Amino acid sequence: MWNHTEVTKKLSIKFPIIQAGMAGGITTPELVAAVSNAGGLGMLGAGYMTPEQLESDIQKIIKLTSKPFGVNLFVPENPVVIQEEIERANQLLEPIRQRLGIKKKSHLPQINTSVFDEQIQIVLKYEVPVCSFTFGIPPRETIHQLKKNGIVTIGTATTVKEAIMNEEAGMDMVVVQGSEAGGHRGSFAEPFDDSMIGTMALIPQVADHVSIPIIAAGGIMDGRGVFAALILGAEAVQMGTAFVTCVESGANELHKKAILNGTEEQTVITSAFSGKPARGLKNEFIVKMKEHEDSLPAYPIQNMLTQDIRSEAAKQKKSEWMSLWCGQNPRLSKHLHAAELIEMITNQIEEIINKFHLIKETERLI
Ligand SMILES: Cc1cc2nc3c(=O)[nH]c(=O)nc-3n(C[C@H](O)[C@H](O)[C@H](O)COP(=O)(O)O)c2cc1C
Incomplete structure (x- = not known):
């Protein structure tokens, strides 16, 4: 069956479809639970959340679904604060x-970079099944601690090099984000403009260089995109934009x-x-x-x-x-309930399989 992949096996989900964690209130507990209840993996975008907000949303999700779900966090960055730069930016923003x-x-x-550690403690406390990261790789001890507690860890990469770094750091899986993707670039190892590789070029190259399962992201909106990503070597997809316009989304x-x-x-x-x-x-x-x-x-x-x-x-x-x-x-965006979107995608994949007379597992056994 097309939907039986390394990722669905490891995450105990029915379809290899992950709803991207999208920070800023888009991924309501209702959206996360609806995706998980429909057989995908719902993911709470908690990058900007206080530990209290994260705890409260996890409690709501647990009430709405008994299926696996995930939390997405931002690896903290601590840039040098240059006062003149801030003043210049404020001058530009003032007329607006x-x-x-x-x-x-x-x-x-x-x-406040300590928020990240507090967020990790909440993820551990509630034994959230999956924890994903963007904007870099968290410390090895954090990855180790999550894995020791049975939590599946997922990193983000925009180049082959970043995917290899995620594998070497001990991540269980890696989201491979093509340049088509909506939202922030997850690039961290090389200048961002050198890392604008399209999904179609990036997936097979990463697949040839890492052995952890890869999750394709960027421009995937329907059954055609999901099936194409699986053919290119991904074991699942992560979709953002397609879920932003869903009924349950808080956008x-x-x-x-x-x-x-x-x-x-x-x-x-x-x-x-x-x-x-x-x-x-x-x-x-x-x-x-x-x-x-x-x-x-x-x-x-x-x-x-x-x-x-x-x-x-x-x-x-x-x-x-x-x-x-x-x-x-x-x-390709649609205003549907999350479950309808997932049903649409799986129906489209069945149609593709029929159209190209692709041999189904059941037929191969005969
Ligand atoms: C509105 C929006 C917010 C996003 N926020 C996050 C985020 O908080 N964390 C993250 O890892 N990725 C975030 N992303 C990126 C997604 O993980 C994913 O790479 C992207 O959505 C894939 O491309 P697509 O939008 O064409 O599906 C966001 C994407 C969108 C569209």
Whole structure:
């Protein structure tokens, strides 16, 4: 059967479909549980969560599903704080704050890197079945501690080198993120613009160089994409954009609408919102900040600076100042319940198998 893979076996799930952990309130407990209940793996995007928020969401998920689910975390980064850079960025952001009626930014919140350790403790406390990471590789002791407690660990890579590094660090599996992907780039070992490799080129090259199961991400929206990724050597897929527009997703309605009406040439890579390159639908904020991108503070400082703008813009329903993360396949997006999306994908794969007269396992046995 097409759906029996290394990943479905190891995670005890029915279909090799993982809903990406998407930080910022998109992955509601309802979405995570709906995906897991439908036979995929729901993943809570907890990168920006306080330990209390994470604990509360895990408790809600456990009430909604008895199936495996995961938590996605950000490996912390601690960039050098350059005061002049912050002042320059604030000057650029001030006219936008004025247009939104936001008070002048007076101080920068502290970067708290200990939150990550507290998040790990919550994952351990609730024996969350799967813990995935992006923006780097966590310390070996963290990986070891999770694995010792029976938690499956998943890293993120955007190049063959990063996938090998994840394997060497002891990760059980690796998400291989192609350049089509919506949201932040997971690149950490090489300059991000050298690491913009398309999903179709990246998957087979990684498959030839690592022995841990690989999970394909980037531009996968339907049965065609899922089946193609499996043929290229992936053991599962991770889909983000396709789940953003689901009924259970907590994404802002303007974000959902922008993706549902989006076209393939409208997404761009920008560092303007967070200081880290990410793919989203082009809007006025991105256009205005474009020429200054190279001199903005690094992630997460720029992310902190734009936080008030993004949340106020969402409140005022002004999508021109919001981050509208989206992969390169918005025309394939649908407004469905998560279970309907998974059913659509599996039906499409059955159709492909029939169309190409691919031999099914049951037939091979005869
Ligand atoms: C709105 C949005 C938010 C995302 N947030 C995260 C995140 O918090 N953690 C993470 O590992 N990946 C995140 N990603 C990236 C996904 O893991 C995945 O690589 C990407 O969605 C795959 O491409 P696709 O959007 O075309 O499916 C996000 C993607 C989107 C679209």
